[in-house]
Amino acid sequence: MRYKTKRRLSLLVLVLGIPAYIIVAVNLIDLFERPSFWVELLVYLGLGILWIIPLKPIFLGVGQPDPDDKKD
Template identity: 45%
Template structure:
């Protein structure tokens, strides 16, 4: 079974990516909206910058989980 540098198999990375996208991302969206709410409705450009930064920031810790998930399983036997 092929494993990447973090020790997660392809199948485990696919499962974790689904959990992150279906459970973690909605929670993160609620937190991002709350952060902008604490700013007392800033100007639209500031709000846009905050959303863009927060939108990119959530994926950085999970970069290794999502890497290669959309491709064919590298450990599958070519028959």
Template identity: 50%
Template sequence: MALSLKARKRLSLLILLIGLPVYIVACVSLVNWAWPDPQARPPLGAELAIYVGLGVLWAFPLKWVFKGVGQGD
């Protein structure tokens, strides 16, 4: 069953205002848990790749919600 445009807009707003900050905190906590010692952090390039990968990863399962939200009926 497809969601209406109004429902997708509301759901996307909910995801961006609540879900995305929770996901960001979870990702930072995960990386800090994996390297608990601040002196043993991964190299800057590897840490950047981890955060970029996690930053792109959240969008793939939710692509159907955001598709066409900026367009009219």
């Protein structure tokens, strides 16, 4: 995947994907009877880590300089 594509896709995920994921996660938890504080905390921590597993390749190297940029 080209560097510029990765940057745009990672920005799209951060601006639109993460807020949508948070809304879905909160609504899913709300469907069930309210668990204890510690169970709810563990669920939110798990969901907070779970989103990055499939998206990690998109974010790798995004903060580095563009490798395709030729400065001659």
